[in-house]
Amino acid sequence: MGAWANYVCVRDGEHTVLSNKLGAYELLEISAMGPGITRRYLERWEHEFGQDDWLSDALTDGGLLVDWDRSVLIAFTVHRSPQVRAAWLENAAHTWPGWQVRWAYDGNGDLARHAGADVTAVRAEFDGSDLLYGVERPWTSPDPTWLVTIADTAAYALTPLAFRPWEAGPGMLAQLRAADRVTSCDFVPRAGLHLDPATRTAGLWTTIDPLDGLAERWPARWPGWTLQLWDDRHAEQSARCTTGVTVPDADPGECRRLLARSVVQAWAVFVAEDVDVNLADVHPEPEIREHLIEPPSWYSVMRHTAVGRADLSAVHRMLTGEDLAHPVHRRRR
Numbered sequence: 153m154g155a156w157a158n159y160v161c162v163r164d165g166e167h168t169v170l171s172n173k174l175g176a177y178e179l180l181e182i183s184a185m186g187p188g189i190t191r192r193y194l195e196r197w198e199h200e201f202g203q204d205d206w207l208s209d210a211l212t213d214g215g216l217l218v219d220w221d222r223s224v225l226i227a228f229t230v231h232r233s234p235q236v237r238a239a240w241l242e243n244a245a246h247t248w249p250g251w252q253v254r255w256a257y258d259g260n261g262d263l264a265r266h267a268g269a270d271v272t273a274v275r276a277e278f279d280g281s282d283l284l285y286g287v288e289r290p291w292t293s294p295d296p297t298w299l300v301t302i303a304d305t306a307a308y309a310l311t312p313l314a315f316r317p318w319e320a321g322p323g324m325l326a327q328l329r330a331a332d333r334v335t336s337c338d339f340v341p342r343a344g345l346h347l348d349p350a351t352r353t354a355g356l357w358t359t360i361d362p363l364d365g366l367a368e369r370w371p372a373r374w375p376g377w378t379l380q381l382w383d384d385r386h387a388e389q390s391a392r393c394t395t396g397v398t399v400p401d402a403d404p405g406e407c408r409r410l411l412a413r414s415v416v417q418a419w420a421v422f423v424a425e426d427v428d429v430n431l432a433d434v435h436p437e438p439e440i441r442e443h444l445i446e447p448p449s450w451y452s453v454m455r456h457t458a459v460g461r462a463d464l465s466a467v468h469r470m471l472t473g474e475d476l477a478h479p480v481h482r483r484r485r
Contacts, residue, residue: 155213155231158206158274160263161194162219167267170197171204174450176214176229180240181418183216183227184411185459185467186247190218193457200448206269209260209364210276217256217263223248226263228256232414234340234359235402239411239471242404246470257383259362275365280373284320284327288313299337299344300328301393308332309339317345318356318366321373325349335394340402344389357382357389412471416464420481422454425461433483 157175161168172179183190214229225248227240237255244253256262260274296309300317308328310317317324325347343358354377356363363381370379382388386399421430431451435441444451465476 155229156207156211157214157216157229158212158260158263159194159197160215160217160267161198162217162221162224162267165221167269168198168203169206170194170201171207172197175216176212176231178418179214179216179227179229180232180236180411181415183218183225184240184243184247184415185419185463187218187251189457189459189463191220193453194218196453196456200453206260206264206273208274208276209362212260215256215260215263217266219266223251224266225251225253226256226266227254228259228262228360228362230360230362232360233410234342235407236411236414237359238402238404239407243408243411243467243471247467255359255384257358257363257381258367259364261363261365271365275368278319278369281315281319282321282323283315284317284324285314285329296339297342299341299389299397299399301344301346301389301397302328303348303350304392304394307334307337307394307397309334309337309341316343316361318343318354318363319373322377335396337397337399340400341386344386344399346389346392348392352377353380354378355380355382355388355392357384357386359384408471412468415467415471416476416480419454419459419464420479422457422459423461423464423478423480424458426479426481427455430479430481430483431455433481 154173155176157172157179159170159172159175182193213231217226225244241253241255261271264271264274293312295311297312298310298317300308300310310332343361346355354374356379367379367381390398421434431441431445435444445455446452461478468476
């Protein structure tokens with residue numbers, strides 16, 4: 153199934169789209185390295201795989217737009233935590249100096265609008281289900297994901313058993329379970345929905361869950377309700393909900409450590425000075441190794457991006473204040 157992403161490059165007033173089957177897994181780790189390495193990666197990807205058409209919201213888990221004309225960087229992915237996202241946004245201000253760095257809260261829609269593309273080309277038809285909860289499976293995580301608050305009277309911590317509550321419509325109010333009711337928020341939500349039935353007003357903030365055109369669907373899904381979009385400003389929800397329920401801020405130091413670990417894991421095998429020995433360790437069979445690095449392939453793109461020890465060390469030091477011990481790939485032999 154992969155984790156498809158649209159990679160969009162804007163040059164000389166024109167945009168090109170590259171499709172990456174694993175792109176949503178690694179777009180933060182690639183762009184965290186700064187514009188030079190990101191440019192090499194994207195140019196190599198286009199050289200090996202060519203250009204594509206936009207993939208729709210239903211097919212993608214992430215996206216990255218680099219506007220080389222106006223120095224704008226926009227990204228989103230559902231495959232990293234809110235903590236890693238927070239560190240990426242903070243770090244990008246340093247690794248992309250002079251650039252405007254934004255998160256795409258509307259997912260592909262934000263990328264398409266910036267590129268001047270037809271937003272309807274990325275939209276997908278939603279099933280329109282009014283159900284809030286799905287069927288519990290053995291692998292369903294018990295950890296809360298979303299915070300739903302009702303005026304200043306009640307709060308609910310929803311696990312992944314629930315679908316995105318803002319998609320269910322006002323009927324979700326009657327489906328909220330007493331078992332999910334909380335009197336405090338001791339987790340970092342991916343998103344939060346605040347509902348005021350008296351004024352029929354909804355407020356929504358999100359970190360890693362793209363809204364995928366929710367504002368366009370809202371009148372049909374929530375007739376008579378007004379929607380306020382708060383980007384990632386969870387304080388808006390905290391200020392309106394019941395006493396004792398406050399969305400906590402993630403620890404900045406831990407956020408940076410998580411991003412640093414993810415960046416090192418992404419590039420460890422492909423550090424330029426060590427890549428040949430590393431690949432031989434990971435894939436000791438020469439025939440398999442040669443097949444994997446033969447263009448066009450993800451292995452080939454990562455290898456030719458040529459991230460050096462100094463490049464990786466510099467980003468790691470910026471995030472953690474600590475030096476890296478090379479080689480970072482833990483070889484089996």
